[in-house]
Amino acid sequence: MSDLLRAPAEIKYAEELDWLESIDTNPKPFSWRLSPKMVRLFILGSEPSDGLDREIPRKWFGDRSFVERAIVTLASDRGLLLIGDPGTGKSWLAELLAAAICRNSTLVVQGTAGTTEDHIKYSWNVSMVIAKGQSRESMIPSPIMTAMETGAIGRFEELTRATSDVQDALISILSEKYISVPELESSGSDNIVFAKPGFSIIATANSRDRGVNDLSSALKRRFNFVRIPVVTNKKSEAEIVRFRTEELLRRHAIDLEVPPTLLDVLLQSFADLRASAAAAGSDDEKLESALSTAEQIGVLEDAVLHSNFFGERTLTARTLASSLVGSLARREPEDLAILNKYLHGVVEPRSKEEGGHWTEFLEGGRDAIATLS
């Protein structure tokens, strides 16, 4: 495990999944490795009242009903489309679901402007075709096709980034559940790849991309939409940030403690910036960043890495502030102006009132802005 920079969920939690599978007595749909209740337990973590012998940590922080709806969708005939702002944990939830259901979360197609139908269906190994002609051996199946063949969950990231004709290739896959290969002879069933039970698709879409490549209504019909909202609950956001940061620190093998008060400063500053973005009239008055939870984690990670390698090996509010400014200032005059306004309008009075980390935070932010502008 340690030789992987980032292990997929099924490897990372392999032991936990094995254990859950061993105790799972509930009925399982199709070829699922875990029953829906166990999938929920795996993702949302266990509680003492579940009566388990060991504790299952929570891996995704969000409303229970979202997870339930997602699991139930996968057990039904339709694909699952997770939609939400960037950084709300859609891909992470998709990975966890795929890992728990079929122990394979790597059958992923990344939707981009350059994604073609071949990426969704199949392509040919040209040299093999020259040598042996078109056959199943010389065919390169796409991750989705592999998922169909194995009865696993295929994932399609950023569905709305792919062009409409590519998206529509999914329609027949989701309704007929097979892919025909017209290049192969029609003898036998060689020219049709049928999906095995258990196959389904989890797609993610970014709600900020709406209008780039809108889904056709035919495709929409074949997906159940689950909208993942931005976490605004401070408590659960703190949990997410703590959880992800610990994971990152472990990955980087950094031994550095994040003081809870500093975490509060970070959460509060994001909450303030979100409030100001919500009140802003035009795009120029709000930061370009979506101010998602992932962004917070990014800021914290940046600050941690900075203080680990360049600082005194302790995280300070000053580093946090400069990393906050560095991460959020994307447009030269506008974003810097907003951050400057925030520092002077909100942080300064607060530092006078509460002092503590806020004073240091203010100084760090000022320095960072001065450097950038």
Place this chain on the structure above:
Amino acid sequence: MNGVNVVNGTHAMSKTTGTHDSTFSALREQLQRAAAAFAGGPDALEEILLGMVDDVDRAVHEPLEIFPVCHHSPASALAMARRLREKQPKVVYLELCEDMAPLLTELRNCRLPVAVQAFAGDVDGFPREWAPLSVVAPVTEASAEYQAIAYALDTPGVELVLVDRSADHVFQWDLRDGRTARKADGAPDASADKAPEAEAALHGEAVGVEIGDLRPRFAELEKHLLRHGKVRHWSEWWHQYVEVPLGTGDHDTYRQVMFLIGSLFRRLAPGDVGRLRVDEDRERYMWTRIREHLTATGTDPEDCLYVCGAFHAVSRVEEFGLHGTTGTFRIPPRTGTTWQYGLIPSSHAAIEAQFGLAPGSVSIAATEWAKALRRTGVQPYRLTGQAGAKKPSAKKSPAPKPRGGQAAVPAQEPPAGDRLSGFLRRPPVLDALDEAELLGWSVDIVRAARRNGYLASTADAIAVFETSILLAGMRDRVKPTPYDFQDAAVTCIEKDTVPGRRDVRRLVEIMMGGDRVGQVGYEALPPLARDVYDRLAPLGLKLQQRTVQRALLDMASRPELRACSDVLWLLRRLMPHGAARPIMGERRLGERSIQESWDLALGKHQRALIELGYEGVSLEQVLEQRLRREAYGPQATVATVLAAVEDALLYLDNHRLADELGTHALKVLATERSVDGAPEVLRRIRGLLTYYRTNEPALPSWIESFSKTGYAHYCTLLPVAFRDEDATVGQVAAMLGFLFSMEGLALSLGCDRAQLELAVAQSHPEDPSKTALLWAAQVQLGTLSRAELRSRCDALLDNPLVVPAYPRYLSGFVHALEPVPGLADMVVEAVSNAFGRLPDAVLLPWLPLLITTLRSSAAELAPLLIREAGRLFPGRLADLDAWVPPWRMPRTPPAARRTRPAEHGRRGVALLPAHPATCDAVAELLGCPQGWTQADIPSPSGAGLLAAHPATCDAVADLLGCDDPWAASGSSPSGAALTARHPATAKALAALLART
């Protein structure tokens, strides 16, 4: 049994455990063992567990039957209906504000849900800022209290006694506990993040009271229960773990379980101290009242039923029970506040919002209630004539069994045995899957979604059906609850956007019974509201409906509608915005339209109309009161008093009131020292004057005195206002406007103009705009000529040091149009000069200011200015090149002007001899008898002159170099010799003389 001593507080109770061993001993032992197993010995857990059993025990054995209820619980309502049919009690004690009792019978005239309201507009004994006080108790059909009310009111010989504290005490105890204004009794609103909808705001700012508020009072417990119940909110938990299991239970099980839940919440977390104190006082209050009633009427407690929330049913106050301590609690007297009572429309959404219930939960409860009735066949009670409901039950329902035939009810029911142990040990009751019902829901939601713009199809119905079952399975239940179904529908139908006004979640809520908005029936309305409906009857509209109704009033063809129009204008003045909105037609002093059209939403604003009814018996009375209050209030200014006068004339046509208020305005004017309201005063008094002059034979005396006093008042204040930095130029202009426009009237009444002249002379403003205003005033008074004013303006423009301030002078001039409208041409000139001569650096920044000033503060002056500009400037573009502004025209000297007629005269003289006939005719007409003078006879005209003016002649002679003396005046023609000698000179002279 009856002598159980269970009222000595917690400690005492744990000692009473031995009393009812027979009933709950098994359970008690089991709990003791459990406590020992989990906590390892007697401690708090054991005390709580056993205490709960004690509580249940005590409540069950109370000789006065206590019926614990929970609000909006169909199970409670069902159990209540059953119990009432079975027991047929003679007296029902109900936990509801005792002062609301007289209103309950009016419920039959309403369509539920409605709320019983206690309202106090004026407070006495409470902080003033709390006013108006309002308490509402909403009543829905699917509630136990409605069952009790309907039973008690419609069964002969049954008495309904409300025993809870009065509305007055609700606030009294808030005051006592130092709480400030409260909004609701319930827990913090679960849907606080949602924008409140109109239906949710039906209760307004009222404080809600409700029977059977049963909810964990500390957040952790509720969270814990929700988490373990795998449900999202409290209503769902309650539905799944209490409603469903209790739906089929018998009376004793129901009671014991409710007692247990009440006790659990009470023992685990009684809530904050203040709240608990109020609760305990209420319990003392209720028991005191019950005992008083029993003593007074001598009713047998066996024939009574006490309906209260489960929380209060297990109270541990000493006064609890028939044999509780007496004399320790004294019911405090009410304050001096006068309370009004009425019914106001309520809605499910309003109840949910007020008591912090999940959106849709009350609607779902209503649906469940209807279903439970069908399933169990229980005959519910319902007030006869209850409006807005299906009527089958009324016909079919057998008359309540006569009291004589109560064989079914043994007079002395033995206390029931332990039903708790069985209930607690039983596995969760699972409702069987009702496939047909779920299918029906799935099809319905798809249809509803399609109607609302979703691309939903039969495939979606199938998916919703399947997903509901899968979701319910994940949540450990066989039958999907409405909440599971809602989740499933959202999952399958909701896509990235909501196409219509409502999303799928809301559609499900609507489908599950939807929000129901109650309506207060005509008979239950206060006299004022009934009066309004009566008076608007000629319109022929269904005003009770909640939709907006369009009323068309053609007063020319139907003069009887004039009265309706009066009412509508009154409603517009008194009701909140939107209740009555004129689309066409207006009403101003002395003007009324002959045709009007209105948008009326009285049904929607029924609460406001009813609350208006608390203020008086007719709209006119309410308005009169309000006008008096406004005029005599401590904050009243002259402007507000005059506004009240205007309203009295406009809406009430009440000259007596107008005169009274006008006389009061005089008093207020005498005490007013600021000029803030001057523009408003001027506008109002002008309007009133115009009205009185055109409509009345004589001006009322108050307005004459007002003019006189106002003239003197503003004269006195003028010099101060000119100097005062706080007085704006608009205010000073309005003062001048008052003075100049009232001048005629005031002088005729004996004012002295010198007063005004002195006041203007004493004014020395520093502000440029006020200076300009002063100049304008001086022009009006004649102390400054227009030429002087013009030269002053020119001087300002010529002086580079003053130029930047020129726009402010202009602003003063613009305001001066108000008092001195005749100065419009000067103002146009000044503005034009500004445009022509001001440097851009001054002009450009000032332009926006000019526009905004004209728009905002001088909107009525702009037309005057524009008209004058239109007169002065050329109308066509082509003319502009050749146009010279009138003020730039070279001023021709008066002498030059006088020569012109002379020339013309000569020309005329030539005409006269040319047309003698005309001339004769004119002469004859003018009576001029002389004939024509002989013009052709050469008279020595020049010679005569020479003789008459010898000096001139000498001088001329000297000039001409003629030294001959004057010839002797004889027969010889003196001049002739000369002319003969100097013919050239003679000719020149002749020419000269001829010209003169």
